[in-house]
Amino acid sequence: MRYPLALVVNGVAYQVEIEPHRNLLSVIRGELGLTGTKEGCDDSECGACMVLMAGRPVNSCSFLALQAGGQPIQTVEGLAMNGQLHPLQKAFLAEGGVQCGFCTPGMLMSAASLLDRNPHPSEDEIKRYLGGNLCRCTGYAGIVRAVLKTAAAAG
Amino acid sequence: MGGDEARAPAVIDRSYFQPADLKQARSFIAKHQDTKVVAGGTDLVVAARSGKSTLPGSLMAIHNLKELAGIEEGRGGRLKIGALATHGDLEESTVLQRNWTALSDASALVGSPATRHIGTVGGNICNASPAMELGSPLLIFEAEVELAGKGGLRRVPFGSFVVGPGETTARPGELLTAVLLPRLKVRGTAGSAYIRLEYRRAMEIAIVGAAALIAVDRSRRCKEARVGLTAVAPTCVRASDTEEMLRGAVLDSELLNRAAAAATRACSPIDDVRASADYRLAMVQVIVLRAITRALDRALAQSTP
Numbered sequence: 001m002r003y004p005l006a007l008v009v010n011g012v013a014y015q016v017e018i019e020p021h022r023n024l025l026s027v028i029r030g031e032l033g034l035t036g037t038k039e040g041c042d043d044s045e046c047g048a049c050m051v052l053m054a055g056r057p058v059n060s061c062s063f064l065a066l067q068a069g070g071q072p073i074q075t076v077e078g079l080a081m082n083g084q085l086h087p088l089q090k091a092f093l094a095e096g097g098v099q100c101g102f103c104t105p106g107m108l109m110s111a112a113s114l115l116d117r118n119p120h121p122s123e124d125e126i127k128r129y130l131g132g133n134l135c136r137c138t139g140y141a142g143i144v145r146a147v148l149k150t151a152a153a154a155g
Numbered sequence: 156m157g158g159d160e161a162r163a164p165a166v167i168d169r170s171y172f173q174p175a176d177l178k179q180a181r182s183f184i185a186k187h188q189d190t191k192v193v194a195g196g197t198d199l200v201v202a203a204r205s206g207k208s209t210l211p212g213s214l215m216a217i218h219n220l221k222e223l224a225g226i227e228e229g230r231g232g233r234l235k236i237g238a239l240a241t242h243g244d245l246e247e248s249t250v251l252q253r254n255w256t257a258l259s260d261a262s263a264l265v266g267s268p269a270t271r272h273i274g275t276v277g278g279n280i281c282n283a284s285p286a287m288e289l290g291s292p293l294l295i296f297e298a299e300v301e302l303a304g305k306g307g308l309r310r311v312p313f314g315s316f317v318v319g320p321g322e323t324t325a326r327p328g329e330l331l332t333a334v335l336l337p338r339l340k341v342r343g344t345a346g347s348a349y350i351r352l353e354y355r356r357a358m359e360i361a362i363v364g365a366a367a368l369i370a371v372d373r374s375r376r377c378k379e380a381r382v383g384l385t386a387v388a389p390t391c392v393r394a395s396d397t398e399e400m401l402r403g404a405v406l407d408s409e410l411l412n413r414a415a416a417a418a419t420r421a422c423s424p425i426d427d428v429r430a431s432a433d434y435r436l437a438m439v440q441v442i443v444l445r446a447i448t449r450a451l452d453r454a455l456a457q458s459t460p
Contacts, residue, residue: 003171020171021210023200044201045358050269057269062200064193066171067216110268131357132267 005069009034010078024068025049025060028075036076036105040134047133050106051075055117057110057132076105079112087153088112091146099137107133111147120151172215177222177303181330183215185305188327190215194239195273197266198282223277223332226251232338238277238331242289246271255336256453257347257366257446258292264349265289267357277331283317283390284360290317290391291366291383292349296336304329319389343378345370346453350446351385352438354429361386362430363438365394365418367446369401369454377401380414382443387422387435394418397443406451415444 002017009032016031028034028051037060040048044062051060052074079086088111091097098104107130114121114129121129126147127140135143172190174180184190191211193199195218203210217223223239226248234250245251245262252259265271265279265288279289280300290313298313304326313334316323325331339345347368353359364385370378380401382394400414424435 001168001170020169020214021167021203023204043205044197044266044270047267047269056272057267058273059197059269062196062204063273064196064200064214064216066173067193067196067218070219113268128356129268132269 003066005066007032007065007068007073008071009073009075011072018065020064020066022065023061024051024058024063024065024073027065028060028073034075034077038102038105040102040106045134046103047106047110048103050109050133052109052113055113057113059132074109074112076108079108086112087150088115088146091150091153092143095146095149096142097138097146098142103133103135103137107135107143111143111150114147115151115154119154121147123148167209167212169210170213172213173219174215174217175219177220177332180215180217180220181303184330185328187213187215189213192217192281192330194218194275194278195241196278197270197274198278198284217330229335234336236276236334236336238275238333240276242266242271242274242276242279243268245276245289254339255292255296255347257295257349257368257450258289258336260349261288261292261351261364261366264351264353264359270358276334280313280317280334281323281325281331283319283321283323285320285389285391286361286364286386287317287391288349288351288361288364288385291364291385292347293334294383294391294393295347295366295368295381296339299335299337300331301333301335302326302329303332308332310335314393317390339368341368341370341379343370343372343376344454344457345379346450346455346457348446348449348453350442350449352442360429363387363424363435363442365439365443365446367443367450369406369447369450371406371451371454371458373458375406375455377404377406380447382418382447384418384421384439384443387424387439389423392421394421394443396420397447401447411444411447411451412440415447416440418443 038048040046044059049061190213242262242265293313349366351364352362366383368381396417424432
């Protein structure tokens with residue numbers, strides 16, 4: 001049976017009808033057409049599917065979409081404003097935090113959540129907070145630098 | 156990459172119910188005893204995604220039940236942890252850090268920030284994994300679980316609630332509502348710790364884990380010792396031989412070593428993808444010694460003015 005679901009993603013309200021087993025990732029990508037969020041392992045290991053729910057990171061591949069009703073959701077599409085990349089996105093590009101790009105949306109969302117909760121994290125705090133996001137290209141150094149740089153630039 | 160629809164078994168017509176309050180939840184589960192309760196879904200949904208098990212046909216999602224959220228300090232120094240308290244709530248609780256440190260240690264090791272923010276204490280317990288991080292700390296703190304059923308509330312010691320891998324003594328139609336930690340009644344000064352053998356820091360499951368609670372007097376004589384083991388038996392277990400060797404003794408390093416080695420007697424590990432049984436058994440002494448040592452250090456730090 002299908003159930004109605006009201007979602008608010010990046011400040012936009014959506015109304016869909018879905019089956020209970022549908023995960024949030026498949027609804028965001030398949031129903032809402034927001035394909036910035038990626039499916040990696042589909043097993044809650046890699047963090048490519050990370051979105052923010054009420055400001056905190058969630059593996060959307062392993063979260064039932066119906067349970068996300070009523071909570072504000074943010075995806076990577078919500079980071080850029082008025083045609084300007086988010087400072088984190090700019091820093092990822094400048095510091096070599098992006099190679100193939102598949103982990104990037106999830107990394108950005110985790111990093112955005114961290115800076116929101118802790119505007120001046122230490123390097124260790126950054127590594128710990130990004131612990132659920134795997135990257136097989138960069139070796140992480142550029143990613144960590146990008147977060148440090150964004151925090152420092154924000155003053 | 157296949158779409159979600161291609162992989163999901165399309166034949167099951169699933170139902171979903173989201174109760175507005177605890178009363179509704181209790182009456183629903185009493186009537187629909189085949190329903191599966193989902194809170195964060197970090198075990199249930201992940202198991203379904205990885206093909207370990209299929210998602211049940213009837214789901215009751217309790218994530219919004221305010222009655223089951225949060226951590227509450229009760230009278231007489233007890234602590235009541237709502238079933239929906241997350242690992243993150245535990246990790247951030249200062250009262251837990253201070254008085255139930257091993258549980259705080261363990262919750263901080265679960266998964267990643269995303270897992271800790273979504274995964275709940277009640278879900279962790281009902282999933283009943285032998286490798287559950289919270290298990291051995293709950294054993295040494297002699298926690299009870301509170302269950303709501305048809306006849307009202309009942310309490311069960313955690314150690315007799317989880318009885319096997321994925322197996323609990325919850326009765327059909329019962330809902331786990333809280334975990335209760337009694338006030339620690341020990342003489343001397345006490346410290347506790349949880350240590351996990353791991354291959355990586357995040358998104359890891361214990362290869363071997365150990366929780367220890369040690370209380371000592373000023374001359375390092377042990378007033379109380381409790382040790383719990385994780386991922387080395389069908390459930391988390393107490394290492395009673397180790398505890399008996401420590402109780403009443405002056406804790407020197409030779410005794411700590413011997414007592415840690417005795418913990419293997421409580422173990423019956425299995426071979427699995429993470430480690431062989433032999434490796435687990437060989438590491439028990441190491442991890443138990445580290446847990447006891449850290450608990451002792453914390454106990455001694457308490458007594459320093």
